[in-house]
Amino acid sequence: MTARTSALYGCSGVELTDWERSFFRDQRPWGYILFGRNIDSPDQVRALTAALREASDDPDAPVFIDQEGGPVARLRRPHFRHPPAPRRFAELYADDPEAAAEASWLNARLMADEMKSLGINADCAPMLDVVQPSAHEFLQERALGSDPETVTVLGKATALGLREGGVAPCVKHAPGHGRGDADSHHDLPRVSASRKVLEQTDFVPFLALKKEAMLMTAHVLYEDIDADRPGTLSPLVVRELIRESWGYQGLILTDDINMNALGGTIEERSRAALEAGCEIICHCNAEPADMESVARAAIELTGPTKERADRARSIAAGSPKPFDRGEAEERLKQLRLYEAAA
Structure with missing residues (x-):
């Protein structure tokens, strides 16, 4: 290839x-x-x-989407099911953990069924951020919970549902965005909690799901780990924490490199992310000048990075396991978790 x-x-x-x-x-x-x-x-x-894959002569190219549910759902009515916000599953977990885990799996499996039928084979989900009361409001509806256990259980169920549907999950936003005091699309969030506190809370779901093939970094400044550089651009976060301390062996993607949490030019950010240990630069706004800037920084995938990328690609190219969509829809309707509220 x-x-x-x-x-x-x-x-x-x-x-x-x-x-x-x-x-x-x-x-x-x-x-x-x-x-x-x-x-x-x-x-x-x-x-x-199909046109995207044809353009780069790559029939198995991963095609991602952000399909979390609730406010972050690119597929929604009238043509598609609009999944409930992740927060709804966390609320159910407080009353019935088993039902919440079942619902998370069913919901993810239905999302995968729909995505796969459209040629979409990778999802920027589940979000494993352990959301805190101080977190910016944009995270609240998107979070699978405010404690490590809830996020871990529901995150595992979501990832499994996606994989069994032939869609590769990408967990995010490592090493944790749940304390972010700003929306990283607009500003740089800062986290002042000590590394010890983060290890006891924010890092827990990521460690529990560290065998997943893809992980997305956070544009967040962790003051006790690297007071100068946001996570995506920090070797102390990407190489030393995620790759070495956690022992993460999957492919590391940046969050959107164009977000305003990061400083410098698009090319400078892209180069810094790769130098920090990220392996795939994610660029989203489709502006030609910005895309050309990313292209000047991008490198060919070789060695261990290519092996990790190929592993993720193989999951994305996989065939779905047998699945009864009608039964899944009916069960989620019973749990009142089939679609987002109108």
Whole structure:
């Protein structure tokens, strides 16, 4: 197979532009990511995912989406089921842990069933952030819980449901965004808690799911670990903590490199992320100038990084296990967790 570069790109609309086709052909990115701007109808999404893979001559290219449920769901009505917010499963867990774990698996399995049918084979989920009361409101609905046990149980169930549906999960935002006091799309969150406290809480779900094939970093400044650089750009966070201390052996992706939590140019951020130990640069806004900046920093996937990337790719290319969609839908309706509230 032709060598792939260490980047994951978005595209601008419901079909590829001529520029995008040419860019993807020349750059040979490892994968792609879709957003609401790329979603119209089932047939249109199938055509778009096929076109992305054709553009880079890569029939097994991972095509990601952010399908968490609730406020972060790119697939939603009228053409698709709009999954409930992760917080709803955490609320059920407080009353009935077994039912909540079952519901999380069923919900993820249904999401995977829908994604796979559209040519989408990777999901930026589950979110393993242990949300704290001080966290920015944008995290509250997205969190699977406010304690490590709840997040771990529901995160495991979600990841399993995705994998059994032939969709590769990417856990996020490591080493934990649950104390973030800002929305990293706009500002840099800072975490002042000690590493010891983080080890007892925030890190726990990530360690429990460290065998998952992909992990996404957080654009968060952890003052007790690296007071100068946000997690995504910090060798102390990526190499020393996640790779060495945790022993994580999967592929490490950045969160969107274009987010305002990070300083410097897009090219500088991309190079710094790779130097810190990230392996795939995720770029989402589909602006050609920014994509060209990422491309100047991206490198070919070789050695252990390629092995990790190939492992993730094999999960994304896998066939779903047998599944009765009707039974799953009925059970989630019984639990009042089939769709997001209107």
